[in-house]
Amino acid sequence: MIKLIASDLDGTLLHGDAQELSPETIELVRKLTEKGIHFIAASGRQYDNERRLFAPIRDEISYIAENGSMCVHKGEVISRGIIEDDLAYRIMHDIKKQSDYEIVVSREDTCLIENKNPEFVNHIVNVMKNTTEIVDDITKVKGPFLKIAVANMSSHDINNYLLRLQEKYSPALKVVTSGNIWIDFIVPGYNKGTALKKFMDLFHVKPEECMAFGDQYNDVEMLELVGQGYAMSNAAPGIAGHAAYVTDSVEEVLKDVLAGID
Numbered sequence: 001m002i003k004l005i006a007s008d009l010d011g012t013l014l015h016g017d018a019q020e021l022s023p024e025t026i027e028l029v030r031k032l033t034e035k036g037i038h039f040i041a042a043s044g045r046q047y048d049n050e051r052r053l054f055a056p057i058r059d060e061i062s063y064i065a066e067n068g069s070m071c072v073h074k075g076e077v078i079s080r081g082i083i084e085d086d087l088a089y090r091i092m093h094d095i096k097k098q099s100d101y102e103i104v105v106s107r108e109d110t111c112l113i114e115n116k117n118p119e120f121v122n123h124i125v126n127v128m129k130n131t132t133e134i135v136d137d138i139t140k141v142k143g144p145f146l147k148i149a150v151a152n153m154s155s156h157d158i159n160n161y162l163l164r165l166q167e168k169y170s171p172a173l174k175v176v177t178s179g180n181i182w183i184d185f186i187v188p189g190y191n192k193g194t195a196l197k198k199f200m201d202l203f204h205v206k207p208e209e210c211m212a213f214g215d216q217y218n219d220v221e222m223l224e225l226v227g228q229g230y231a232m233s234n235a236a237p238g239i240a241g242h243a244a245y246v247t248d249s250v251e252e253v254l255k256d257v258l259a260g261i262d
Contacts, residue, residue, distance in 0.1 A: 002257055003205045005032060006040040006064070006196050006222060008214040009053065010179050012232055013041075013250055019127055026056050028254045033060045035261050038203050040064055042192045044149065044178035044218060046111055047072055048131040066106050067178060067186050067218050068195035069146040079198050080108065081190030082144045087172060091185060092139045094168075095150050101161070103138050106147040114138050120153050148185040149178065158183055176218045177236065184218060193221025200225075211257070213250045215239060 007013050013025055029039050041050045042064035050065055051058045063072045071079040088105070095103050102120040105112045113124055115134045124130050135141055152158050162183050166175045171188060178184040192214075200210060208227035212219075215235040223229035223243045230253060231243035240246050247253050 001209065002037060002211050002228070003209040004038040004040065004200065004203060004211070005254070005257070006042045006192075006199075006210070006212045006226070007250055008192075008216070008219050008222075009041060009043040009045060009050070011215040011234070012213050012219075014053075019129070021053050022251075025251055026054070028251055028258070029054070029061065030057050031258055032254065033057065035258070037257070038062065038199070038205070040196065040199055042196065042212070042214075042219075042222060043067075044147075044182065044184055045128070046106055046130055047108075049128060052129060062199060064192055064195040064199075066147040067176070067184050068191040068193070069106075069186055070108065071195045071198055073199070073202065077108070078202065079190075079195060080146060081187035082146065083148065083173065083185065083187055085143050085145070087169075088143060088145045088148060089139055091148055091169065091173075095148075096139070098161075100154055101150045101152055104149040104151070105138055105141060105145055106149070107143065107145060112138060112141050117153065120151065123153065150183045151181045153181060177216050178218045179216060186218075191221045192219060193225045196222050196225055211253075213247070213253070214243075 032039055039061045044067040047063055047065040050063050069081040095101055102117055110131050110133045112133045112135055125132050169175055174186045174188055176184055210226040211228040212222045212226045213230045214223050215232040220242045229243035230245045230247045231240040233246050233248045
């Protein structure tokens with residue numbers, strides 16, 4: 001019997017470029033929690049942003065935020081990973097040399113961006129609706145930093161830059177895609193899989209009692225950990241190989257889970 005379900009958001013529960021969950025999705029998750037199944041939102045997004053997305057049921061679920069760098073249950077942070085300041089500033093200075101990439105620095109209380117690209121600022125503040133602080137120089141902000149993310153708003157071809165960053169900063173940090181335009185820097189040992197394991201231990205559930213959904217390389221550890229891992233049919237190349245199943249719709253699988261209980 002499934003006792004815990006974790007799902008990525010962008011490209012998985014959030015379809016296309018959607019920034020709101022459908023009423024159907026919210027209702028399905030509500031029904032699952034009412035049946036005693038733990039539901040965990042697992043995203044590269046910030047905690048505040050995740051709570052906004054799940055507003056009608058925000059206190060009924062748990063959260064993996066910042067790609068596993070922050071885990072929250074019932075309002076309590078149960079785990080956090082911090083990037084060393086010196087390394088964080090080195091990355092920021094490096095990325096700023098690339099005119100076509102924007103930087104988001106995540107702290108526990110907010111994310112910080114520069115006010116240089118109106119399209120990017122609008123995306124973070126008004127589209128994603130992140131809790132955001134706009135600064136003149138990102139390299140002057142104070143930590144501690146949970147995550148650094150870079151985005152290319154003009155191109156979806158980020159793989160070459162991803163490889164360069166991985167060669168330069170691995171193994172000091174894990175460097176992964178987190179959507180079509182995003183590259184994330186995460187503290188080693190902190191990912192969606194290690195975060196999910198903390199919740200499995202907290203709730204005393206076994207891998208075979210868990211289900212997870214994802215579509216990107218930052219979902220791999222989570223998909224491999226659970227007994228029933230689902231890759232989205234439009235996932236990034238190779239992701240399906242890390243999952244037991246492939247699906248077009250998280251919602252249809254959730255309906256099947258509920259039908260099996262009833």
